[in-house]
Amino acid sequence: MHRCIAVTVVGLGVANLAVAECPLSGTWKSNAAMTLAGIAASSDARAESMNVLSDDVFGHMVHSWTCAELLAWFDHEDPGKPVPYRIVEQDEQSIWVSFPGGEENDLRLVFEGDCYRIRFEGQHYAEYFCPVKEGG
Helix, strand or coil, rough: CCCHHHHHHHHHHHHHHHHHHCCCEEEEECCHHHHHEEEEEECCCCEEEEEEHHHHCCCCCCEEEEECEEEEEEEECCCCCCCEEEEECCCCCCCEEEEECHHHCCCEEEECCEEEEEEECCCCCEEHEEEEEEEC
């Protein structure tokens, strides 16, 4: 009886560790509403220009993460080639991801609820990405 309980506890610990080692696994899509709300709250962008940005830019980028690669594409295009990455630093609120080619390619993903946001170099706003539900 005691051996069975010990195996179960050890098995659960390994399962949780595997999930923590691959926190981005899955498909995430740009969330135009959250991104535009963030832009509106942090700048004086006019409504017309935000609507153009919404239709043309936000809400179309897709990120598909495995434990070792990122595949990123616009939903109206074919996916490109996956790019390897590694997690440099991780805490409860953010993940710093390093890509080949130098630090200028690195990203810090900051979590807000179920979604993450990315502030790109030279931009005064962040783009939000939320998980894609299976079948959706």
